[in-house]
Amino acid sequence: xxxxxxxxxxxxxxxxxxxxxxxxxxxxxxxxxxxxxxxxxxxxxxxxxxxxxxxxxxxxxxxxxxxxxxxxxxxxxxxxxxxxxxxxxxxxxxxxxxxxxxxxxxxxxxxxxxxxxxxxxxxxxxxxxxxxxxxxxxxxxxxxxxxxxxxxxxxxxxxxxxxxxxxxxxxxxxxxxxxxxxxxxxxxxxxxxxxxxxxxxxxxxxxxxxx
Amino acid sequence: xxxxxxxxxxxxxxxxxxxxxxxxxxxxxxxxxxxxxxxxxxxxxxxxxxxxxxxxxxxxxxxxxxxxxxxxxxxxxxxxxxxxxxxxxxxxxxxxxxxxxxxxxxxxxxxxxxxxxxxxxxxxxxxxxxxxxxxxxxxxxxxxxxxxxxxxxxxxxxxxxxxxxxxxxxxxxxxxxxxxxxxxxxxxxxxxxxxxxxxxxxxx
Numbered sequence: 001x002x003x004x005x006x007x008x009x010x011x012x013x014x015x016x017x018x019x020x021x022x023x024x025x026x027x028x029x030x031x032x033x034x035x036x037x038x039x040x041x042x043x044x045x046x047x048x049x050x051x052x053x054x055x056x057x058x059x060x061x062x063x064x065x066x067x068x069x070x071x072x073x074x075x076x077x078x079x080x081x082x083x084x085x086x087x088x089x090x091x092x093x094x095x096x097x098x099x100x101x102x103x104x105x106x107x108x109x110x111x112x113x114x115x116x117x118x119x120x121x122x123x124x125x126x127x128x129x130x131x132x133x134x135x136x137x138x139x140x141x142x143x144x145x146x147x148x149x150x151x152x153x154x155x156x157x158x159x160x161x162x163x164x165x166x167x168x169x170x171x172x173x174x175x176x177x178x179x180x181x182x183x184x185x186x187x188x189x190x191x192x193x194x195x196x197x198x199x200x201x202x203x204x205x206x207x208x209x210x211x
Numbered sequence: 212x213x214x215x216x217x218x219x220x221x222x223x224x225x226x227x228x229x230x231x232x233x234x235x236x237x238x239x240x241x242x243x244x245x246x247x248x249x250x251x252x253x254x255x256x257x258x259x260x261x262x263x264x265x266x267x268x269x270x271x272x273x274x275x276x277x278x279x280x281x282x283x284x285x286x287x288x289x290x291x292x293x294x295x296x297x298x299x300x301x302x303x304x305x306x307x308x309x310x311x312x313x314x315x316x317x318x319x320x321x322x323x324x325x326x327x328x329x330x331x332x333x334x335x336x337x338x339x340x341x342x343x344x345x346x347x348x349x350x351x352x353x354x355x356x357x358x359x360x361x362x363x364x365x366x367x368x369x370x371x372x373x374x375x376x377x378x379x380x381x382x383x384x385x386x387x388x389x390x391x392x393x394x395x396x397x398x399x400x401x402x403x404x405x406x407x408x409x410x411x412x413x414x415x
Contacts, residue, residue: 115247120237208251
């Protein structure tokens, strides 16, 4: 890429990267706020686990472009493209977080939970002192998968005018300009890698010592 | 942990269904074969967890945990900061016992506590438990309910041996009475032990 190209588009790439981060970040925040408590609740009412995870699974299978399209005519949502994008990305992020929260807590060795109860820990203490710390690496792994997926899908949000790095890609495709496509794709890929690496580091910190 | 399906369970004369579960659980120590130590806490925190759950201040928890470790034969200086995966089976079981004793329960429930240990370690643990319980005086004395398949363990540790068969109580005797009993279930049980001594060698 020539320096001329960079000086022409550099500012725009930076703005769109920030926009991209904002869309993904907001979606991840919502998805975590929904999926982690829901996953915890499912471990306590396991009969809801299968239907709930199936719903999240179905959301995951809707083609992203179609989902953005479906949401467009909805009154309040359709007013601002970013709202659609964040809602759709939240939907995609739910499954990995929900599944890993549920599996992470269910996967704790039964004798540990049994003793925790026998010692007289309340439900709250059991959750915060035992279950969440032990499930943390799994929950973080789910967050990591979800984040990487969202960074990728967020490029498609540009199709409904929500901005983000996808805008450069779409413009590049429309004008058959590979430089523009790369100007959107490379930062998006770097974002995904950076998110993956940093969440991986946090995940390692939470890994519990085992034999 | 499980509500009775029939009859009633009385602890200190009161039906357990009338008391708070949490209070009841905290009044009892609980030791199991798998130990159930928390892998993400060090030994000291494992032992002090009941106190932590009750909101006991940190310094008191630490000193209490360390005293308990000494009681079960572990040197706090070298063990307090270790994690469960850095301990041997016997050491883990000691930590499990220390943890069960932390809330000073009047009752100690032990479900095959030494079942997974080799015979030498098991003997050591049995001695430790025996000495520890005998060392307690007055109100600190405990009722221990220990579940075991090991007849020797029962004879060595128990004041009373209760034999259960298919969910029914078949005997409730002192060790001496147990050994001299002519009840068929007891004889069968005793015969099932020490078969090695009487067996014919396979090759002459």
